[in-house]
Amino acid sequence: MPGEELAGLVLARVCEDLAARRQRAGEEGAPLPGGGPGVLDAHLAPLLVFFEKQADKALDLVESGAVKKVVGEGSGRAAFQVEGHGETYVVFPDHFCSCMSFYFDVVTKKEAHMCKHLLATRLAEATARCTTVVVPDTHLAEILMEL
Numbered sequence: 001m002p003g004e005e006l007a008g009l010v011l012a013r014v015c016e017d018l019a020a021r022r023q024r025a026g027e028e029g030a031p032l033p034g035g036g037p038g039v040l041d042a043h044l045a046p047l048l049v050f051f052e053k054q055a056d057k058a059l060d061l062v063e064s065g066a067v068k069k070v071v072g073e074g075s076g077r078a079a080f081q082v083e084g085h086g087e088t089y090v091v092f093p094d095h096f097c098s099c100m101s102f103y104f105d106v107v108t109k110k111e112a113h114m115c116k117h118l119l120a121t122r123l124a125e126a127t128a129r130c131t132t133v134v135v136p137d138t139h140l141a142e143i144l145m146e147l
């Protein structure tokens with residue numbers, strides 16, 4: 001899809017910037033960005049251009065704490081889960097979400113760069129706004145087997 005590479009670059013840049021700010025703030029002992037309103041808003045403009053419909057919804061998901069990182073205790077392997085509309089979707093931030101929108105709009109029709117869950121996961125990770133849950137590896141395997 002035209003613009004896909006650019007969209008990926010913009011998102012990567014935004015995430016890097018958010019992570020760098022977090023690190024700086026941590027070193028200075030200042031409140032972490034992500035803790036106050038407006039930090040994500042400043043990044044909304046470039047995101048809106050590339051992710052139109054998804055950006056607002058993705059930010060809502062991040063703000064509401066819908067993104068969860070599930071880490072396997074022994075292996076350290078991780079998957080993300082995003083809650084939305086009574087469903088839980090499994091997300092691999094680089095390339096996959098288990099929702100229908102990802103399947104239809106991204107994979108099949110190629111009309112979107114990524115779904116709101118994937119975008120939310122990338123942003124939540126960059127701003128450390130995902131809840132991390134450590135589970136036995138067998139539990140993580142069960143989550144993945146449901147895909």
Ligand SMILES: [Zn+2]
Pocket residue numbers: 089097098099100101102115116117118
């Ligand atoms: Zn999705």
